[in-house]
Structures are given as structure tokens and as C-alpha cells.
Amino acid sequence: MQRPDRRGCIPGTLKEGGRRGCRSGGRPERGAAGVAGRSGRADDRGMPDEPRRSLAERAFEQSPVPWMLCDATGRLLRINAKMSELGGMSDSGLTDEDLRGRLPSELPLPHIDRSVLEESERLIREVAATGEPITLETYAPRPGESRTGAWAVSYTPVRDADGRLDAVAVSAVEFSEQFAARRRQALLDAAGARIGTSLDVSRTAQDLADVVVPGFADFVSVDLLDGVFRGEEPAAGPPAGDVRLRRAAQAGVGPHLAGLDTGVVGVGLRGSYPPGSPPARCLATGRAGVHTMTDADVVAWLAGDPARSAWAAEHGLASLMTVPVTARETTLGVVVFSRLNDPANHRTRRTGRTVRHDPAAPTSEPFHEDDVPLAEEIVGRAAVWLDNARRYTRERATALTLQHSLLQQRAPRQAAVDVASRYLPASAQAGVGGDWFDVIPLSGTRVALVVGDVTGHGLHASATMGRLRTAVRTLADVDLPPDELLSHLDDLVISLNTENAEAEAEAEAHPDEVDASGGDEASSTDGGSAEIGATCLYAVYDPIARRCVLARAGHPEPALRTPDGRVEYLDVPAGPPLGLGGLAFESAEFELPPGSLLALFTDGLVESRFRDPDQGLAALSDQLAAAGPDPDLAAVCDDVLGALTTLRPRDDVALLLARTRALGADQVADWSVPFDPTFVAEARGLAARQLAHWGLPELTFVTELVVSELVTNAIRYGRPPVRLRLIRDTALICEVSDASGTAPHLRRARSFEEGGRGLMLVAQCSTRWGTRHSPQGKTIWAEQALPTGSPAPGTASAAPA
Template sequence: MGASEERDVSARRRFDMADAAPLLLDARMTVTNWTAAAERLLGYPAAEVLGRHAADLLIPEDAARVRDLTERCDADRGWSGLLSARHRDGRTLRLMVRVVPAEHGDGPARWVVLLADLGDGPGWDMSRQVLERMAAHSPVGIAIVDTDLRYVWSNTALEQFGGGPARQRLGRRLAEVQPGLDAERLEAQMLRALTTGEQVVGYEHVGRVRSAPHRQSAHSMSFIRLEDDLGRPIGVYYTVVDVSESYRARRRLALLDRAGESIGRSLDVVQTAQELADVAVPGLADFVTVDLLESVLKGAEPAPGPRDDADALPLRRAGQQSVRAGVPETMVRVGEPAAYLAGSPPVRCLADGLSWSEERLDPLATVWSARSPGDRPASFLDLGLHSVMIVPVRARGITLGITTFFRRTREDPFDEDDLSLAEEFVARAALCIDNARRYSRERDAALVLQRNLLPHRFPELDAVQVAACYRPADELTGLAGDWFDVIPLSGARVALVVGEVAGHGIDGAAAMGRLRAAVQTLADLDLTPEEVLAHLDDLVSRTARDEGTGADTRTSGMQALGASCLYVVYDPVSGECAMAGAGHPAPALISPEGHVSFVELPRGSALGVGGLPFESVELELAEGTVLALHTDGLLATPGAARDQEAGRERLRRALEARGQQLDDLCRTIVDDLVPTRPYDDVALLMARTRRLGAGQVATWELPVDPAVVADARKAAAQQLNAWGLDELTFTTELVVSELVTNAIRHAAGPLRLRLICEQALICEVSDGGATAPHLRHPKTTDEGGRGLFLISQFTQRWGTRYTDEGKIIWAEQSLRASQL
């Protein structure tokens, strides 16, 4: 082949002839030959093009570039680039153009021009050879199978997954290339793509390939159907990418998530140790043992730091799990002493608090346990174990025991990632175990603290008759965070409160007391139930956020995070009852006829966790209706998972079948529904509603006129005379005069004066204003400003509460002195 021919072939290789429309130009760039492909591309028949300059076919901007194409074209290599041509129908086509010298020497110069539409040829400057070379050397495994799923082509990268070189694959199916691989599932994906034309992208396959027979590998595969020019399927093109590392990382994260959910669900040391073993098998190991110091199991405080006499420390098996059915008899059973030989790896880990691992154990080596069946010490070969990790159970600088991980059925040994995962498991479990150990000592103190924080007796109220019963949880799993309260409010109203703190021990009891104090403070502000919960939610969030930044987050603020609360306000004058809940079950209602129902109350978000605003529900209760406020523990089904509906039905039956006094009824229900050692704390607060009689309330509508003050005083004095409270007349007239005068001066109408006679004499003046009065301490020279100061001196308490219509200013006077 001559030099000219070699240059021509080289030029053609850089441009695929099959995708281009050829035409021929002479030395002056005049069209001398027009092909059918060129006519299809540009729409011109040969008669309209032959003899014309090639620039006439281009748009004006590009025509000027082609006028001097003879000078610009390299005599040896030609020219290539992008030009815009005018189609015969007026459209503008963006063309990929390559100009190749056809002849060079003594004869006249001629040029072969190759045209292709840019829209139909992305990657126009790559030849098929370049594309094949790219696919052959791609790091992604690529293969093509025919309609019988037999290999017709594969690249070099596919060899890294096993199955031999490409020439050995030709004509064979996947099961023949990779024996032992689950070829049926993969060929099912190929058939799916072949028959439906649907692309299967990102299919993940996990198994053992011939290139790594002792380790599970994960591969991401995509299957795409190949079609001929008529759209008929001719095979399947698929790619393979090794994603083993990401797969193992995802499995580790999944195991960690499972550990977070499963470990530490109770405050039982033995149960937590067993949960650690259960989580690690089979995801990480085939056999796991957890051995703890006997002092830990008893709740005592182990000595901190390393121990020189670790071989003498008594250990006891607290948990173990195996992939086999049951634990081998050659191993120690749960609850039995676990003794190890002096100087063995378990003893060294217990002594120095450092992890230890061995990828391949000597199968003939004697096991470390000092207890073996018969006289002959067992070997690792007898147990079928080949790889081991030992991780000390350490929490807060103290070693509590050791956890040993073995592999038996899986051939791949433990690696550094497995050891890190095991240490994470054990670290989480260690904290739970240490918490359980500490809990046994703290619980007694917590119960004393809690009982001192709960109300010892209820105030005497005309609004409701109340009774309550509290039962702490089991000594190993109790939360010690349930509470209840009865708070007198202004206007003879009463607030009934039940809550539950998710903490435990002293911290839980302290968090409960903190929440109860906060609720009592908020109740004094006379807020609506949803406003009380909103402020309480803000308080818990702020406190938890502030305390969470410190080194020790085991504080009452953090314990209160996620607590629940139910706040109910009952008005004995109108019989109206308003309530709102924050992550707490709705109360039960027992009608005077004995019918039991549950309030349709939005549960709301728990305190401090965020969510939708709290919503309140308002009801009108008949006199004698019983409200049953309770915590979740009352609805727990003994011996089964929590089922709110089943618990409600049990509570409904218990409430319907009783006709006892309220105190006896409350205690009986708890005794019947709650086992002696419940899983959760139980609090039940029951309140039977009362109504104030018409003779206990007097109301007057007042015009906004200063002259009405005297009439208001007179009406109040007459009502006190009717109630037999003449000794309170002077003080009451003073209160009425000051409150009505302030309302007329500083607020808007309508005005209303109301007197309520129950445990105290309550005087209320309501108006349509939104501003509250403020107590002043006037100087001796001031002419005014002494009204509220006098009221604060002569009454038991006073305050302001807001309503939808405005506000109410009230003052209470004790009736005890008048009754003596």
C-alpha cells in the first residue's frame, strides 16, 4: 500500500464512513459527484448541485469559511469541522464535515467530503475502532449475549469477576462460565430485558464468584436489550460493577441500626447481654459469647483501670448465641461460671481493656476455657471455629466483662472493619449494661424522690371529687417517671394533669418533678390547655438544648425530652371541659348512666420533639361524669406487645363493670389491669364532676358608665347578705369598686360582674379589653394607683385570665375566717 493510500485509510479510520454521506469535489471545490446519501441528507437532486461551488450549499456565515478551503485543507490530512448547510426545504442543518484528499500527485486534486447530521451522531469524531477500544479497556465489566443468552462478546474487565478470558466465554452461558453462581436469577433479568425491552438498571447481585470464592461479593448490574435496524431483539448488553465495599458498608450500617433498636431495651443486665449476642449473629459472627463480672451482675461497682489479677476475677456467662440450633454442649451455658486459663487472650483483654483478634486460629490449639468435657481439653477443630475477636465490655473507664465473636460456617475471616463494628456493638451494649447496673442502686432513691414529688393529698374542691393510684414499674425495667396533679384555678375551675417522663431512676424522677413544677407555674397564668402545652414544649426543648451541649447529658432536661402530658380544665359553673394532649392517650369518660367512651383527642407530639401545634377539644360534661386520666402503662397487655386498642377495650370493660366509690374504683381498676410487677409505671387519676348550684353564682351585666359602680357595690352587698357572708361585705365592695372602675376607665365593654361562692368567695369582672392591669406601689404623694395594691392586701390572691371575648380580672377571699 502506497503512502497516499495509507494516509487515506488513516483519515477514514478517524471518521466512520457508514454514518456519513459522501460527495466529490474538484480542486476548485466544485461538486463533481453527488450521491443518494447526500441527496437524502440535504434534499437536493444531483441536477441542482453538480457544477456548483460547495459553498453555495452552506449558510452565508459558513460559506465565507469554505471559499478558501483549498488553502486551508492540509494536502496530506485534509480538514474536519462543523458547518451549517441550508436544506432544500429551507431548514438549517448542523453538519459534521470531514474533507479527505482523494488523489495527490501529478493528477488534478480532488477531495472526498463526508457529511453527517450532528443531531444523529453524538461523538462524531470517534470511529468504531475507538469505541470498541474504549469498551474493551473499560474498568466496567461489559458483555453481550445473544437471544439464547450465550456470550458473543465481552471485554477484558469482565475477567476480574472470574470465568476466564473472553475467548473462553464465547458460545457459553453464565452457569457454564461461573459454576456455583446463582445464574438463574441473573438470566431471569436478561430474559426480562430481552422480552420486554425494559432496561434493568442497578440490579444488585450478592454471591461468591470464582475470582473470590471465599468471600461474598456484591455487584451492580444493568441489562439492556440490543436491537437491529428493524427493531428486532438480537441480544442483551449488560454491565457489571463491583460494589462489594459499599454493600458491606451498608450492611454494617444496617447492623448498627439494628443494634441501636435492639440493644438496651430494658434495664436488665442479662437481657442486654443476650441482646448483644442476638444482634451480632448471624450478621457479623456465627457464635458469640458475653461474659460479665459477677460484681456487675450484682450491681456492685467494679474496680477501675487495668487488673493484674484478671485471671482470678470471677466471670459468669450472661448471654450467647449461635447460628446452629442450640449452643454446643462443650461451651458454658448462660448463668454458669466462665473460667479462662491464666494468660489466655480473654484474660489479657479483661486485664488491659484492649481488643484482640486472630484471623486464622490454629485448629489443633486448645480452647481457652478451663472447663472442657471429659479429661481431654477441647480444640478449636472440635468446635469448628476458625476466626475470633475478643472485645472488652467497657463503660465509663471500667471493664465489665468480655465479648467473644467466632466464625464457623463462613470461610472468610474477620478483618479490621469487622473488629470496628464489633467494638461499636459492644460499646453500645456496655453503656446499657452499666446503666442497668447503676439503676439497681438508684431505683430506691428515685422512688423516694418521686413519691415526695407526687401530691400527698388533693385540695378540697367543689368542682370535682378526685382519686388517684400510682404503681411503679418492675424493679429491673421501671421508668419511675409517671405523675399526676390536681391544680385549683381561678373561677372555681380545676386543672387535671397526667404525664409521663421517658427517663428512669433519679434523673427520671427529677425530670418529672421539674415538669410538674412547670405545669403548676403555667397553670397559675390561666392559659388554655393548648397554650400550657406549647409553653411546656418550649421549656423542654430549650432546657434539653442547653443541657445537651454539656459533657453530661443525663440531666432532668434531657430526660424530659419526649415526655407526654395530658392537661384538662373543668369549669363547674358551665360544665365545660377543655383538654389537650402532648403524645399522651386520651382520657376515658364514664357518663352518669355508666356508659364508657374515649375522647376523640388529637394525640399531639411529645414534648420537645417538635411537630404540629397542639390542639384542644372542648366538651360539656353532665354532673356526675367521671374523667379517667391515665398513662400508657394502664393500657399495656400483660405478656404481649403493646396494643392500644386492646388496652382500651380492657379498660372499657373494667370501667363499665364497676359501681364503687371513686377511691375503691381507682384502686380496683389498677389491681385488675396491671400485674404486680408491671413493665411500665402506671398512674390513674379519676375525677367525678360536680356543678355549682344556681345559688352559688351571681352575675350582673353592667353598662360602661361610671355611675354603675355604686350599683355594682350595692348588688354585691345584697348577694353577700343572702349568702350569709356579711363580714366580707366591706372587702368585697372595695374589690368590686376598684375592678369595675378600672374596667370602665381602661377597657372596652361589655362589662360583667360575677360572684362565685364555693371554697372561697370569688369576684370576677370581665371586659372586652386585652390589656392587663399592673400592681403599683404608689408614693404617699400620689393621688391614685392604689386600687390593685389594696386588693392584693385584702384578698387571698388575684389575677387575670384571657378569654375569646377579652379578659377577666378576679380576686379570691378565703371563707375560712367567715365560717369560724
């Protein structure tokens, strides 16, 4: 059975007035009076086009979203009230007819930057050409407020029923809260990534300035207390009188503000701030402050500083914010953020269908109190790194001072070699290392040449270097052979490592007993208590025998340039680095003609991240070969460092050059002594005649006494063969050798003893004396200073034996 059609068209009255027909559908109902009727809903599908357009126009006009319609060329078709309000032309009195046909850049929209309007024109034409929507993110004042908001402007194609483009709809939605959060996070991410990559105070301060410009301020300056640059601890309490700060860094938008000398105070220079000025007040109170140009303290400050007032007027300073640089309850300085009236420049970036049109400054509006937390967080992060850099500067200065005091400042007087040396510390980023060199005069006119390298950097490495250098000098005074000396030095390093391990274990077992400040004060780049490792090269040159004995512990081989210009690296057995233990060291002996050039160096000279070590060794060979037959050693050192090192090396560099000399036959007298006590008198006579031949009669009495005692001891307590040698150099040296390994002992004889006073007399009559051992036995030697005005060596021939 077919159901009857219950739909129809009924007349109706619209709310706004007027009548129209509506389609109706419903069910039969009976009213209270029993009259049959039909109830149901009415829709507007039968609404004529004209009333429908009127409804859409009212919705467009009354929409809380700013809207406007443009044709394909970008000319205006319609604009709603909210868009007019956003652009600032609500009170212009212009009608739609007045505005229709104008380009966006021709509209009187004072609140919207002209560059944004010109960018809009370009995007409208792009949407009309491609038919694809585009979103522009830009900035404009909020309606009814002076503060700037972030807006997402959508450009959407409008098509007719056949799909042809009729217009481009432009709508704007504010997303200021999302933008503020995004900007805050972006600044914090940038601060975390860029600040703290260096332990240099100025570099860290510049990183801070670069992070906040242009995303947060138009110009920023970082001023620190002068002592911060030297690593000093700032004085407690607020400063009295004018505050003097040094400009550590600054940055600004645009070329007119980006230079280092664009501020009133140039980078690296000191500026003075009176007590009432915002920077001085910030430093004294430790609190941030926001200031406008009409604040009384700003007006008074600029009135008393014509140069700063002129700078503010020239660049249109609108407001400033001062934030203290505070870390570990210590104020190091102050950061001044500035915003200008006209940040001027814009830049456009595009990602897919989204275009970001960013001003060079975030806004042209003054700072507000809600900007302070973000500034304090960024400066607070930078303050910790600045304080770390300050502490590192102090530690580096201490390490350099310690190292400077421990390194040999001037070569000692000796006749065996001509020497020149250079030490180049590592860059501040790497820290001071533990490289060292030494020239140690030995008995018999011999000389010891030492170069060493302690692993690691920092104060700990410098202190370890000092301990090892002292140990080497002590062992050298004992006149140990090079291989035996390195064995004793190896034992010392093992002992130091054991002490460090025990101290570290004790600290871990009782952490409460460790000074809470010790970790910060003792921090160093190599970890402080890290295991000690070191390398060393020890060489002894004898200018009489013209021979050199060398041993090395994990150290690079020395280079030798012979008088004929050939350069080679001496084949010295490669011993293990110091501190390993259990392995023997071996020495090698070479004959060096007079005028040979010996180069001892640390690995920092030839090793670099820019080249292979073999290339560094080849470059060193080339520099030594080019030095010439009789070069100035200081100039050679400079040439070598200039060719092989950078201005900021990653590792310390130590270089020691030694040109060998030889004592002539006229400076040495040598006799074989019969193993007979009666020869002692003849030995005294030989010595006296030789001194007369050298023109040193003033030393005859003491020399005869020394010869008598030493020869008598050798015959009485030693073993043959016995030899007597006199050396006339910068001092007169008397040596007596025998085949016994028993060393004499100095003692004070009692009053009733007839003997035991010989060595005491030798010690009293000599400037210094000692014993050295060799595989052939021992040698006892004594030195006497030459009288003033003594003839120079080589003016007479040696007397016959």
C-alpha cells in the first residue's frame, strides 16, 4: 500500500520580516480543539538567492575573524570591520566603494607594516596563479592595544560552481600565546646550544649577546667587572661610588649596530656608571629592571652622559632592561637589553606552503615586566658558564705561573753546548700542559739535556711536571747514566700513581670529609686526580770525548743536523712511557762532531690534527736543514715554531736546540798514576806545572792539596788503574779516577783521630765536589772558581805529561 505524500510547501514568516515559501514535512496532529493539522520543520532549501547572499554578507561583516577578499591581481573586493580594526583604519571614514580596487599596500592600514602588505600582494597573486592556499606568519598590533601580536594570515582561493577562481580570501587568526611559547623555547634552545662552548670569558659573553639579537632585543651589551677577565673573585657587597665595568661583548641588528665599536663603550674598554644609573642599580641590588626613556633615573643618567644621550637619540632607543649576571651567589656584571623605535629590517623565510615574515627585532614595542623571566633565565644560564670561564682563567693563570716558575728561564753557564729553547703553551681551550725542558751542567764539563711531557692539561699536569723536573735534577746531580736515571724516574711515577689511587679511594670512602669547595677549586681539564703518565728524553753530552749518550721513555727521537747539513733522527731505543714499570730502558751512544745541532722536542711540535706525524717530522727536518752551517739558534727556534705550529695549538710545545762544542787539547791535562803512594808528590808537581802553564798560579796551593788527598785515597782505598785529570774551563776541575766502585763518605773526624779529614778539606777548599760512577769504576772530582782576570782558555798549549 503506497503511503501518501505528506510533504508540501507552506507559507512562513521570517524572523527579520517578510514572507516566503518553505518546504515542509511532518506528521498529522490534533490540537486541543480537535482541529487536525501537521507539525514539522522548515528548511531554507527553497530560499531565493538574494536573501541568502544578504545573510552571508552579514556573517562576513560581523565575523570576529579579520577578513578581506581580493581579485586575482590583489586588488580589494571586500573587507570586514575586524580587518579594518586590525589595520587601524576603523575611523578613517572610508566606505567600501572608496577602498574597492586598491592594492593592500595602498590601503590606509597604519598598524600593519608596509613590508607585510607588499608581501601579501605577492602571495595573493601566487595563490591566484597556483590555486594552492598559503599561510603567512607575521606580526601586527592587537586591536585596541599597543602591544604586538603574532598573526597567521591565510590566503585561500575562492572558486565558482565551475571551479574557476573568483577571488582570494584573506583571513587572520592571532596565535600570540603559541608564538610567545615558541619564541621562548627557541631562545632557550639557542642559548643551550651556543652558550658554554668555550672557557673564554669574552667568547662566552659574545655568545650570549648573539643569542638574544635579533630574537629578543635590538641591541645588547654585556659588561663585567674587570677582575672577572683575570679570574679574580669579585669583592663582596655592592660597589661604592661609580661602577667601572669592562665591555665583554655586544651585538645589534643591522650593519649600523653590529660592529664592535658601535656602542658608547667599545668591546674591551671600560665604562663608568654613576650610582643612580640602571646598570649600577642592577649590579648593587642584584635584581632585574625594566626602564623606559621617560623614567626619572634614565633621564638623569642620560643628562649626565652626553655621549650616551646622543647615542640613544641617534638610534631611537625606546626602552631597556638590565639583568644582573649572577652565579653561585656572586654578581659578575650586568647585561643591558635595548629595544629601538624602528628595528627597520625584515626577512622572509619559507617552509612548504608557510611563509614566515620576521622583523629583525621581535617587536618595536618597549620591554614589559613579563619579558623579565625569559631574560633572567637566559642570562642565568650564561652566568654559570661565565663563572666557569672565570674560574678556568684563574686556574690557567695559576698553572702558567707555576709552570713559568718551574721551567728554566735562562740557560746555565757551561761550555759544552750553545742552547736555545722555546715553550709554547696550549690554547686556553685545551689548558696548560706539562711539557718541560732542562739544561743541567754535570761534572767534568759535561751537560745533560732533558725534554719531558706529562699527559693531560691543567694545574695538576703543571704540578706533576714540577715534581718530575725536580726529580730529574736530583738524579742528575747523582750523575746516573741516562738509562738508570729513567728507571728511577719510572719508579717515582709509579709511586705517585699509587698515592693518587689511595687518596681517591679514601675520598670515595669518606666523601663527607672532603672540603665541599675542593671540587670547584681543584677542577682541571685533565680530571685532577687522573693517573699520571709521562714521556722523557735524557741525553748527556761530553765535550771532551765528543760523545753523547741518550735514553728515552716513550718520547720522540731527537733530530741531529751534522756540520755538513745532513739531518737524521737518532736511533735511540724506544723505552716505555714512564709509569708502566717492569720494563728496562736502554741507552745509545753517538759521536757528535763539534758544531752538530741536536733538536729535542715534545710531540706537540710535530703532531697536529691537520697533518700526519711523519709530515711533521719531515717539516722539522726541512727547517733544520735550511738553518745553515752556523745559525742563530734563537732564530732557528722561531722559524721552526712558525712553520710547524699554529697560533692556538691544541697541545703544549717544548723545543730545545743544542749546538755541540768541544774542549781543545790545551784545556785538558791527563796523567796515568802508578798505584804507588810515593807518586803522590810527583802528582802534586804535575798539577803545579800545568797551572803555571795555564797562567793560574793563584790556584796552585789549593790544587796541590786536592790532588794530594784524592790521589792518596785512590791508591789507599781504590783499585788500579788510577788517573788524574785537570780541566781548565769556566772553572778548574780536578778529577781522580780508579777502578773501584766504592764511594767515599764525607765525615767529621774526631779530635783524637789522625785521619779522616781529607774529603772534609777537599769540600772546604772547593766550590763543589762529588762522585760519579761508570762501568769502569768511579771518579771523584772537585771544582775551583777561576780568579778574576784569568787568561781565556786556549791561550797556551797543554804541558806534557
